Amino acid sequence: MRFVRLLLYTAWLTASHVQAAAVFAHFIVGNVPTWGLPDWKHDIRLATKAHIDAFALNMAYGWYANEDTLALAFQAAEQENFQLFFLLISLIKRYSSSSAYFQHKGGPFVSTFEGPGNAGDWNNIKAQRGCFFVPDWSSLGAIPAADATDGVVDGLFNWASWPWGNKNMTTFIDASYLQTLNETGKPYMMPVSPWFYTNMPGYDKNWLWRDDDTWYQRWQQIWYLQPEFVQIISW
Numbered sequence: 001m002r003f004v005r006l007l008l009y010t011a012w013l014t015a016s017h018v019q020a021a022a023v024f025a026h027f028i029v030g031n032v033p034t035w036g037l038p039d040w041k042h043d044i045r046l047a048t049k050a051h052i053d054a055f056a057l058n059m060a061y062g063w064y065a066n067e068d069t070l071a072l073a074f075q076a077a078e079q080e081n082f083q084l085f086f087l088l089i090s091l092i093k094r095y096s097s098s099s100a101y102f103q104h105k106g107g108p109f110v111s112t113f114e115g116p117g118n119a120g121d122w123n124n125i126k127a128q129r130g131c132f133f134v135p136d137w138s139s140l141g142a143i144p145a146a147d148a149t150d151g152v153v154d155g156l157f158n159w160a161s162w163p164w165g166n167k168n169m170t171t172f173i174d175a176s177y178l179q180t181l182n183e184t185g186k187p188y189m190m191p192v193s194p195w196f197y198t199n200m201p202g203y204d205k206n207w208l209w210r211d212d213d214t215w216y217q218r219w220q221q222i223w224y225l226q227p228e229f230v231q232i233i234s235w
């Protein structure tokens with residue numbers, strides 16, 4: 001509990017000084033199917049105290065608890081004057097008119113976790129929904145992601161927030177995104193994360209990234225680069 005409080009304090013200390021348009025926290029909806037309204041309000045209040053502007057809601061398409069969970073999330077966010085946005089397009093029509101849905105430049109803000117294979121769908125989706133689209137297509141790299149489907153993206157998010165091996169985290173990948181996006185005046189959403197591990201044998205994934213001082217270093221890098229958006233991975 002003390003460590004969680006330390007992370008929240010650090011997030012408050014740094015996010016309150018970073019001049020980004022908004023700081024988000026990635027939120028995996030599938031982790032909280034049993035949450036009630038008080039649980040959502042509790043975490044939203046913690047996020048607000050840490051100067052986090054919105055939760056980026058990541059959920060599985062067709063998951064059994066999506067409707068009930070999202071109804072509670074938006075109810076809590078509306079009551080707490082907090083913001084949410086989706087990494088899934090299928091529910092935009094229902095929720096984008098909510099006072100709790102994060103808007104940017106007159107449209108609902110939408111991101112993804114990967115999905116570049118469906119890049120061709122987004123011209124039509126944007127025409128129908130008017131959304132501001134900032135996907136994570138990190139598997140492509142900055143230039144191919146920016147150029148996909150004749151530049152359908154309005155900005156880009158990059159998932160690479162951890163150092164390799166025993167090295168410190170650098171801004172090399174961030175610089176590739178900033179340079180690419182600056183050419184067209186589009187915003188970059190920069191990632192920051194306190195730690196990362198995965199143990200999913202079914203997907204042949206089992207590793208731990210070095211995270212000793214990455215949280216501090218990464219906020220220093222954000223302060224220096226001043227991206228338009230920041231996303232914490234994960235809440």
